[in-house]
Amino acid sequence: MxxxxxxxxxxxxxxxxxxxxxxxxxxxxxxxxxxxxxxxxxxxxxxxxxxxxxxxxxxxxxxxxxxxxxxxxxxxxxxxxxxxxxxxxxxxxxxxxxxxxxxxxxxxxxxxxxxxxxxxxxNGEGPTVETDQRPIRFSGWILEPSRRRLLSTDGTEVSLTGGEYELLLALLERPNRVLTRDMLMDLLRGRQAGPFDRAIDVAVSRLRRKLEDDGRNPNLIKTVRGGGYVLATTVERS
Known part of the structure; x- marks a missing residue:
């Protein structure tokens, strides 16, 4: 049981x-x-x-x-x-x-x-399973895959839902690469986005708030008009 x-x-x-x-x-x-x-x-x-x-x-x-x-x-x-x-x-x-x-x-x-x-x-068995458990550093932030937690620039832990963690990990694994909504939907949910499906847009908006990334003029997760989203920063492992 x-x-x-x-x-x-x-x-x-x-x-x-x-x-x-x-x-x-x-x-x-x-x-x-x-x-x-x-x-x-x-x-x-x-x-x-x-x-x-x-x-x-x-x-x-x-x-x-x-x-x-x-x-x-x-x-x-x-x-x-x-x-x-x-x-x-x-x-x-x-x-x-x-x-x-x-x-x-x-x-x-x-x-x-x-x-x-x-x-x-x-349970860490999804399509974006992270095999390299080293911390991921980007723009002063740290994502710890081994503990599935995000640390802010001052070391404070920022709570993430499972979907927010998976979205951030998908972006961190593909920095400076444009990911369409369909690509992200397939990575995160295993299905294509419908013509009126805003699930990815909403998830990106939530994640931007967690990362203190201004939605009107984002520096981290940028919107590509007609394309999707791109994580515009350097990603390092340590």
């Missing part, structure tokens, strides 16, 4: 909760389910969760409000369930630190694929 990923499913739709619980348990995972944010808050301290599947549209406290609270407690990966076409809520959720989203109605197997990919990354 201890080796099984423990998933917290938060959704006010009983059929969806029961469907996901049965399906994920058949895939070798443990599942706890909550019908709303209030119940999820009660369950949170009772288990060590590896990932949260969170519906945005819930009565009372919304999924976005709960995600905001959750980010104050933990960097646990979050997969949002969003209504089809609700791009604004989706973007806000990503800005709050969600790792991915699946629009409703969804295929459970697609959700499973996203969950497995995120869990692999969280």
């Amino acid at each position: 201890e080796n099984q990923p423990h998933i917290l499913v938060v959704d006010d739709d009983r059929e969806i909760r029961e469907l996901l619980a049965r399906f994920l348990e058949k895939q070798g995972m443990r599942v706890s389910a909550a019908r709303d944010a209030r119940e999820a808050r009660r369950l949170w301290p009772l288990g060590r969760y590896h990932l949260v599947v969170l519906d945005i549209m819930m009565p009372g406290e919304s999924g976005l409000d709960f995600a905001r609270w959750l980010r104050g407690q933990s960097n646990v990966p979050i997969v949002m369930l969003t209504a089809m076409g609700e791009e604004t809520d989706r973007i806000v959720g990503l800005e709050l630190g969600a790792d991915d989203y699946v629009p409703k109605p969804f295929n459970p197997r697609e959700l499973l694929a996203r969950v497995r990919a995120i869990l692999r990354r969280a």
Whole structure:
């Protein structure tokens, strides 16, 4: 039981909760389910969760409000369930630190694929696995792959979500090289970006804030018009 990923499913739709619980348990995972944010808050301290599947549209406290609270407690990966076409809520959720989203109605197997990919990354088994564990230095910052942590120019540890860490590592592994949104999406999530998918843009914006990189005039992660992003700095290992 201890080796099984423990998933917290938060959704006010009983059929969806029961469907996901049965399906994920058949895939070798443990599942706890909550019908709303209030119940999820009660369950949170009772288990060590590896990932949260969170519906945005819930009565009372919304999924976005709960995600905001959750980010104050933990960097646990979050997969949002969003209504089809609700791009604004989706973007806000990503800005709050969600790792991915699946629009409703969804295929459970697609959700499973996203969950497995995120869990692999969280365990250091993703597509950007870092074999060289030496610290990476750039513009006064230090990323320590062995501890998956970022140190600022004054030595303060800066908290990163799993997605932010993977994005930074992908950029550091390819400095001064233009990476398109599709390339980054494939590296981080194993899928191509859709025509209206702003997940990468939101993730870059979050990472810039963590790196104190002015989004209006960035010096570290520069935007290439019509192309993507480039990490414009020297990268060294020590």
